[in-house]
Amino acid sequence: MGGGGDVRAGGGKRRGLPLRYLSQSESLSFSRPPQAGCFVRRTDGKEAFPMAELDTDVRAIRGIGEQRAKALAKLGVGTLRELISYFPRDYDDRSASRPIALLEDGETACVEAMVAAPPTLARARRGLELVKLRAVDASGALDVTFFNQTWLKSSLTAGETYIFYGRAERSGNRRRMVNPVVEPAGRGEQTGRIVPVYPLTAGVSQLILSRSVRQGLDACRSILPDPLPDDVRQEHHLCRIGFAYENIHFPASAEALELARRRLAFEELFLFTLGLRRLRSRRDTARTDPFRPVDMERFYQALPFSLTAAQRRCVDEALADMRSGRPMNRLCQGDVGSGKTMVAAACIYFCVKNGRQAALMAPTEILAQQHYEGLSALLEGLGVRCALLTGSLRARARRDVLERLALGQTDLVIGTHALISGGVEYERLGLVVTDEQHRFGVGQRAALAAKGSHPHTLVMSATPIPRTLALILYGDLDVSVIDQLPPGRQKIDTVAVSGGYRPRLYAFLHKQVEEGGQCYIVCPQVSESEDAPDERKAVTEYAETLRREVFPDLRIAFVHGKMKPKEKEAVMSAFAAGETDILVSTTVIEVGVDVPNASVMVVENAERFGLSQLHQLRGRVGRGTRKSYCILVSDSKNDETRQRLRVMTQTGDGFRIAEEDLRLRGPGDFFGLRQHGLPGLRIADLGCDAALLKEAQSAADALLARDPALSTCPATAARVEELFQQKADTLN
Template sequence: MNLQTPVTTAGRVYKLYARRLEKLGIKTFEDFLYHIPFRYDDFSLISKINRVQPGEVVTIQGTVSEINNEFTKNFKRLQKAEIADETGTIEVVWFNQPYLTKIIHSQDKIALSGKIDWFLRKIVMQSPDYEIITNSPSIHTGRLVPVYSETRGITSKWLRRQTYNLLKENKNQFIEYLPDSTLVDHSLVTISEAIEQIHFPQTLTKAERSRQRLSFDELFLLQLSAMHRKLNWNKNLISNPFSVDKFKSETTKFLSKLPFTLTNAQKRVVEEIFKDLAKTKPMNRLLEGDVGSGKTVVSAIAMFLSYLNGFQSVLMAPTEILAQQHYKTISQLLTSFKIRVGFATGSQKMRIKDFDVMVGTHAVLEKGINFDNLGLVVIDEQQRFGVEQRAIIRSRGKNPHLLTMTATPIPRTIALTLYGDLDLSLLDEMPHGRKQIKTWLVPAEKRLNAYFWIEKQVKETKSQVFIVCPFIEESETMQTVKAASKEFENLKNNVFKNFKLGLLHGKMKTKEKEKVLNKFRGGKIDILVATPVVEVGIDIPNATIIVIEASERFGLAQLHQLRGRVGRGDMQSYCLLFTQSLNLQTLERLKAMEKHNVGSELAELDLQLRGPGEIYGTMQHGRKMLKIASFSDFELIQKVRKEAEKIFPNLKNYPRLLEKLKTINLKQISPD
């Protein structure tokens, strides 16, 4: 069996479980083997029955004397078994698992692993893992037992069995691809040993060494992939680099007509971009800057230079709301210079030739759209576009310059690892006169006071309010988390009866969203209740208060982006973080929002406090960027980077490593 085989194509069992496995990120059999345990239960202590004591976690082996379904006094069903070995007998109890009497039979040889406890004044083994003893090695008992991330209908026990069978069938498929020198220099175990011992380790030391090897591989392959992309990018020469000096007077005039003065950071970044645009190789730059730091203006200046050089530009955004916002801003900046700005959506067909600058969503990737003279591509919100989309955009023109922008604060280690193929520019300064947003953490007992304060602010200053909730509908498993639709009704009918409220969420159709936003923009809505769809693209200068419900559910980087929805005008703005959490570590993390206003600082802090997989918040991306390694392991990242730089120039000498690079999923390389 090829490890790249989709699980849906092999066997009835996998077809039945395919949809559930997909929730765990498992689509191929290789994914299966890289779904590694997050901990191990130590069931390696095998005890005789007469030696076990309450409180111990042990494995016992014996014969089933009897097993029955019984009912308690409260009419709860339980399963009782008596197990015997040569030293004595012990009662084993499970709760509400009647199927066990069909699986376990009298006289079966069995191994059981679990905790010894008191039950109805007797020493019993309660709810243990079990395994019928055969000639095969034990998987669930009598050893270090792997415990995996699960989902509904997929248990660790099921995953263990399938993983064991896969390893057995594919033992010879794990061919070493790292150079011998790399293995020796970094004291790494072989890939076959790492895969086997991460799932079924003989000792915890071997499990840890396996994890180290797989972490190294994950980061190493990411680094090499980024270097490979950068090399390929640089191979594509542009026949007509942009002239910068020739149009110095025009760009100076353009800058002088802006309704504001550029910050020093904007001037620095424009200079970096102009240097790139003047080169014969296409620009590939990532522009990172907080919400409101002026990224769109910087991109407009680059588009202006593209126009002067006789080229078209395209700006692409992940959502129609954000695309419209950009279209409005870009039009205001460029149309007075006779530059034709167009807007492309999925529902509109238009002649691209008629425009100098095209703003749109993914619609610009449609097959029917071709750019005759594309010189510059600007992509906003880099996190939401993958490598594949960027490649498609480039293929539409003659190797255009590429500027990607993000308001998501990216810690340096992540930027170096995930975006090693891009040059990085940072807008670390806010426009002159912009007031810092005052942020307060609001515990449950101060909620009513906060509502009174909001009411007073709206009445006295005529300002508008965002209230952000993490879920659209009430979650069955998280009853305490405010749902936007339910909270909207509560606020409208009970809290803010005298104000006009609106509701905005991701499941609404584009036209419905536009209608609500236009009402909010026009002052016909005082308070907008929304899901994190407000995170990008909504620019309401009159909105000065944002309330974030269940703020502990978000990462600091995402909270910072949400906070950026206010503070767009001249008035003092406020961010209220509502939480019911009493966890001291959680409260400490949220208090960082009161102290820090710079996104990059918060991102680094989030990396330390909350862990790498949560930086952008599961509400936005739904999956971790790394499966095994950790972005907080700075030492390993530095080692891996040095090794990649050493190996990359001679990559063609390592055919197995090259082959491995080809099989990497593009989505793992760059979050989409």
Template sequence: MSVYDNKVMDQPLKYVKGVGENRARLFAKLGLFTLGDLLHYFPRDYEDRSVYKPISEAADGESITVRIRFVSDIAESRPRRNLSLLKAQVTDGVSLMNVTWFNQSYIKQSIDISREYVFFGTVKRLGARVEIHNPVFEELEHSGNLTGRIVPVYSLTRGITQNMLRKILRNALDAVSDKLVDILPSSFRSQYRLAETAFAFEQIHFPTSMENMEMARRRLVFEELLLLQLGLFSIKGSNNNQNGIRFSPVDMEPFLKALPFRLTSAQERVLAEIKADMESDKRMNRLIQGDVGSGKTIMAVLAIYIAASSGYQSAFMAPTEILAEQHYRSIAPLLEKFGIKVGLLTGGMKKKEKETIKKEAGEGRLDVLIGTHAVLEDSTVFSRLGLVITDEQHRFGVRQRARLSQKGENPDLLVMTATPIPRTLSLVLYGDLDVSIIDTLPPDRKPIKTYVVDESMRDRVYQFIRKNIAEGRQAYIVCPLVEESEELEVESATGLVEKIREDALKGLRVGLIHGKMKSADKDEVMRKFSKGELDVLVSTTVIEVGVNVPNANIMVIENAERFGLAQLHQLRGRVGRGPYQSYCILFNQGKSHISRQRMEILAKSNDGFVISEKDLELRGPGDIFGVRQHGLPEFRIANLYRDMEVLKDVQKAAQYIMAEELLEKDEAWRPLARRVELMVKEKLQDLSMN
């Protein structure tokens, strides 16, 4: 991440003082193979052992550093087999404290009770008595190694102890301290108040103060995010510089007039961006990000119309069969009015049907192929693929969209997501794409009324469902689990169906759908619900994405505290699609303050962007976006929420560096340029659409 063109960082770990062959195998379990890996293995926490405290002021459960003398001998006892106790009494000159060591007989030989020591450990108070168990200790005159300072705490694996890792890290830092090359020019460091690299590594592992540690951390976070951002920009540059297809300018008016609605101003803006991309000779790599119900799909249809008008085929991939079929049913009638032939390809189709569709795509008799992962199969070929669309991008990951792109000659790429991601973050998660945001909903969408309830409201909720169904509506009930679990006291879909069919909703037509069912069975249940042959659909989160039943106006979510806010918002978006007032009812069994806070956010807001910001704040980014799915390397030190302000600085800096072409033109930036090249080669090459 830092530093290198010096080979010292690539030195195998076994050559670092204190490691050797056997320990190198243990370090490999932590993913550490070189000296550079070790230096980038940052502490997960710190113990501040630098502040001395009197025994009398220590609270129960508090970890303290205290200067002591022994006032008794160290007595050993063996109350039972395999247990030895060492006990002594010590004083800080004012108060007394009892010390106990468990199964550490050797300590008796390590301590000279006539000398002064520094202890660090967790205090237990039992009435007036104060105890400390298994303290870390050093003689006062030699203190400063284990006590009297800030000590790093690392994640470990069996066979490696904190002390062993600290000693080895100390040896590693001593070996490279005068060999580190700073990859950031000094004027740039001054501009962004960044510490030098040698200072950063020293103070992140062995801080002399918490202020120095924070300075070191800021430098390392900045550098990690800058390398990632520049790496993504360079991929984007190579994609944007690729010659793509220059589609013919198309008069959109006839198509727009044939739509049963008018585009919103946000949709018109995004259409202009798509048209500009497709009419240029650069390859389109665009993400359309929009809240549930904002009208992303029609953007895809308009892009397909442009491609087909120029004689090119389009591939449209959805993450589930239900969603692929739904897209097919809504898209085909719009396009076929204009002579554009649309086909559907899913894994659940009969072999003969699949072969026919694939043959038509391969011979160019099909203009649009909508499908699931079946579209990725080697046997699916196109005669003139010009446009690739993936829906719910976060479900696929970069490798799959790259694979689909390879089925044509540099086809344009359009990806869509209804997971609203704060703009700053989307630049990191989708740094290789241009981002379009549909930030307004169609004017006829009524806000969904959201209520947070507890168990005492259950009967009223079921009565409310009955009332709406009597008026001709339908309802969803979503559960976090498919089947009951002994470990978790949460509602399961199969368990709930049995209960309500026999009791609370007896007499109503109740269906069940979950991820463990065969695709054909899921599709059959979904079709029945769509046609109004079922009143209530009990489900797991398989209905989270894209299912469209305008007649359903109630969404009940069991154990809502177990879902992320962004996911709850997605589920809520399954209702409110017709002309009726819709409702979302959240059963919250969570007792914590954060759980209540999260539910309140959802009850107060229908804005997915606001909700995702709050979710990010409360849960952190990893949970929400599944960073691994994006193909991005995991961060070693940066935290996308905690470091949002640093990220904003990084993005400004990266844009300036790219605009001024500093990496190519300025010798002072060559070390950074080489690290970016290495980053792309090692970590980011799978992101490329090449």
């Protein structure tokens, strides 16, 4: 088998490794002695100890000092448990070697060869030193060059055999490798096996992380508690936890890796299901005074349009919840422009007519202001007293709002996080609405709900989510879907172009502005590091280039996530007021104020965004009467990238786009579970593990049916509690 293949733990495409399930009669050994030099040291620097507790500080590992510990902390690794639970994102199959003569140009492979002569050191220029050598096997010779790795001159010995792993280059009969991984033949640390590939950060290399995990496993693998009850593990033919952890990090074979991955994915889905089922069970037992029926015709007749059948269905589902005598906990999910706010307005009207107060929380002040202007104009004519509460309110105005709220003289308050700040009291809070749910964690939603006594909760999301993923993200919620758009909602023409079209693109933007329109240009965030200035630099430099070289006669502004909230609000308000022609931004405008005059959305480097995010960005335009366009700019030659962008040009259906996004990218890139206060999925891949999810859910339901409190499975109960400890409310 040739080198260079890979196998992914996420359950996606696997190349180079034929995977199969073992029969029950087969067995795989995972026991192995610790590698030389691999042990855990005591934090006091004295003698090494062979075992450790799972919560032992990661600095107890040999080779991890203060600086490396800080780097690992950025990866969420601070203890031995977190270290051994930091799973690889990918794998390189380096288990087989190729003869030198059979290496193809561009092939990544392992070569076992002898160093023919002492390596030489040459200085190409200042700051660039080259170590060169020739390695040979029975089939031919390989020229090897290392850049700025001068220590290899004395480390690699003539006459000794080494394994070289890298990308081969072929010119005629000559083969060469540049900067390959190299280690003595037989060591088996970086070659000769399936090698894990971990997500990294500055200061931590693959080798350092792999060696650290090796030590961590040797120290505490035997004391890992197994959260899967034995009967569940056996019934579903799953390996033991020690085998799983060993082979997810250091797979003995492709089969062992698949067994480990399947067990850990099942465990993840099983525990997640248990936690969500217990949340729902506890919610189902909560009781509140049922709302009485209300004649909703007055509300419907006050609307300047008729609700769609989908909107009416969602309203009916929510009102049935509020009449049921148990707290509503419902998600209203709909595409951009589907009319979720009117569903919320109906629920607010119903709540107020039952003598209770309602609160609507939006992620930004400008969006809260927009909601206030729209809803107050509608609801105050129906006798609903509205107020706006944001952080920028002056002290006197804030005191007035708080006083009227506490006395019950305000029926609906709309605001930002200010709604959950100290000092905010409600006389009789009956309904909590959160807009753009993915911008709020579960803790924030719970904090607002805690302002009342079991108030009803309605969360709204404009991000269409595939049903499979919604079962995970919103497993503790009932879900209503608005699956049709109001009549008259215009189609946004979407095209994908290369950077070569930029001159024509700029001419098109200029024409749109001349005709009275406004345009967005979105730049991707270059770095995922919160401390990096790349996001700010990319946006400000691009905006300055446009202002100076491309559109000197137009009004150009920029906005990015590093700006202070008030600065962002000011820029967005100016754009909404028509004081800016072109707004250059990061995805900070993904959720923002409606600008009906905005007619063009340009997304630079569109390949860096998920389809669902591109769909959200596209939804920023087409909100008025102007014909609107979305232009995706990408120079990527990758077939999968082109396929993804082609989907955007073919459909405006957010749910179809979401399904395609999940299929192509997996859930990890789709949506941040941690935003919801729910544990993330590190191994399970909902794109490939749908059958495993059903199996895990069935097992969880069976366990809860016979033991709702999990009293016979203390390790399971403890792990579920630990995973869901981010939630503001407990599972008990």
